[in-house]
């Protein structure tokens with residue numbers, strides 16, 4: 610006969626199963642999150658002294674499965690960001706075939722030996738941070754007959770562990786990349802995590818003006834409202850749309 614203890618453990622197992630099921634993002638959760646972020650973007654644009662002519666929401670789907678992207682697509686969203694070429698290759702070719710107006714942006718660090726795959730798959734690349742990569746991208750653009758929009762990534766807080774060109778070297782990299790014939794459209798940054806981001810967004814805006822670049826990729830889940838006040842044209846939001854990321858599968 611089942612003991613009271615057995616029954617108790619069954620009840621506990623069932624309860625934790627139901628909790629796990631409840632914590633999975635449902636279709637309505639992703640759609641509702643997108644609606645909420647879009648609402649906050651409009652609010653921030655209204656509050657901004659000089660908002661950009663348009664602010665685009667890049668839904669950052671890294672670590673999340675294709676089904677999560679599909680739910681965003683069903684909610685009408687079309688612009689996505691990924692950090693790794695290989696992961697994006699696993700998810701997006703099929704979705705792009707199904708949704709021809711899907712736009713995919715590369716937002717993570719790019720190795721020169723991945724330039725070929727990156728140019729083939731992405732509509733824009735936010736991580737141009739060195740002249741060697743500019744040459745590799747140029748060679749692939751010529752081969753593939755493409756010219757994706759590029760953002761030069763600036764290490765705006767001059768942090769040792771972060772990629773990106775130093776603020777002082779930004780104009781030179783923009784000029785060199787342009788003279789190669791690359792389609793440099795903007796600047797991108799990720800401010801230091803432990804500081805107020807506003808001064809860094811302001812600095813990126815100034816650098817972009819100096820370089821004559823119209824696009825500004827800045828602002829994530831925690832600070833996109835502030836970035837918009839400084840003229841962000843592209844905000845990159847992951848967690849606030851798709852939920853927390855699980856890196857436990859990584860080595």
Ligand SMILES: *Cc1c(COP(=O)(O)O)cnc(C)c1O
Nearest residue numbers: 669692716829830845846847848
């Ligand atoms: C992961 C990532 C984001 C999204 O971050 P959230 O805090 O989840 O919104 C934005 N930009 C870059 C470069 C990223 O790597």
